Amino acid sequence: MIAGSSTVFTLAERLAIEFVNEGYADQLLIDSIGSGAGFERFCVATETDISTASRLIHSDEIATCQGNGRDPIGFRIGSNVLAVVVSADNDFVEGVTLEELAEIFSTAETWQDVRPDWPAEPILRFAPGTDSGAFNYFVEAVFEQDPAPLLNAANLQLSEVPAVLREGIKLSPFSVGFFDYAYYAEQSENLRVLAINGTTPDATRIETNDYFLSRPLFLYTTATIMQEKPQVAAFLNYALSNATSANERVGYTAPTTARLNEGRRNWLVAMDLLQQDERLYLPKVRAESRLIVE
Structure with missing residues (x-):
């Protein structure tokens, strides 16, 4: 048992x-x-x-x-590791705080709503489907198990297929998404992973549990x-x-x-x-x- x-x-x-x-x-x-x-x-x-x-x-x-x-x-x-990623064409976001991460995937309508020096362009959001473990883990970690802030966010596309998420994020410098880190490592071309609170998901930080997600x-x-x-x-x-x-x-x-x-x-x-x-x-x-x- x-x-x-x-x-x-x-x-x-x-x-x-x-x-x-x-x-x-x-x-x-x-x-x-x-x-x-x-x-x-x-x-x-x-x-x-x-x-x-x-x-x-x-x-x-x-x-x-x-x-x-x-x-x-x-x-x-x-x-179980999640990567928050943007297009490689995104030249204004290197990393975010936990508070900014929550804003980006909920109430912020434009990037400028998160930081004044970021573009006044709509945030295009990509996330795994609601039945996926990645979705549930993100909601648990970022929104204290309440999916409503994410599901009510504007410009949100959900997909159970990692390739769909990757391709969608690649198409615009104003896109952002998350999915299992393994799928990012598998095909990271034209994508860039964001640091969270100054930490990126490399092998060492994953092993020592120092990466937030x-x-x-x-x-x-x-x-x-x-x-x-x-x-x-x-x-x-x-x-x-x-x-x-x-x-x-x-x-x-x-x-x-x-x-x-x-x-x-x-x-x-x-x-x-x-x-x-x-x-x-x-x-x-x-x-x-x-x-x-x-």
Whole structure:
């Protein structure tokens, strides 16, 4: 049983389908209930084998887990990153503050409404469709989960197809849009990514969670569960081995090779295949949909 983040659900679903296609013959159940609710089921009810999260587990959640005989281990399997982009022909915007980002995608009618020295030209907005994870993440991060400001903005074009968004943004220096960073990295010609609060989404800032529109994606379990349930250990091993390709398929950003190697080493430690002093620890940071694959 796997439960937790709706964001990780997309990636876990892809990994689960491929895991089954590779020969796993038993039932694999994944619930999308949110990171916090996932830890409730993992740490309090102790009814799940893997808890998915789009954040690090909090210290109080660790304490609850340990109080119920579970010592959680986290494996980072990806990042959910959004890029805010403009046309390469845009020569007046290099970056924006969080407040300006919200204005650009809501009430501002012209660029000059955001900053007086920007052109008095209408803002042409492009965004993923309302059913996409990118749309929901942007709304959550920028508008505190209220989609109305974005949906009521003038000159807004929505599309579920990243290529449509890219092409639309390229056509005008007064266009702006957002979508998964992986789709920007895949084809960035004639586009330019904007800094947010002075930070752009490069590999280092994504890995250290320093870019505003970036969330780490984790699978949490325990060494005891892995040793008592070989199918759990096998799925985690599969996830670490196939994280790069799975992230590419769902539009997320894969972990660095160093991060994946760290996860593999921690997997070996959990399975008592390495000495404890060889373990590499993850850095300490402040701390319902359903899929059934048969």
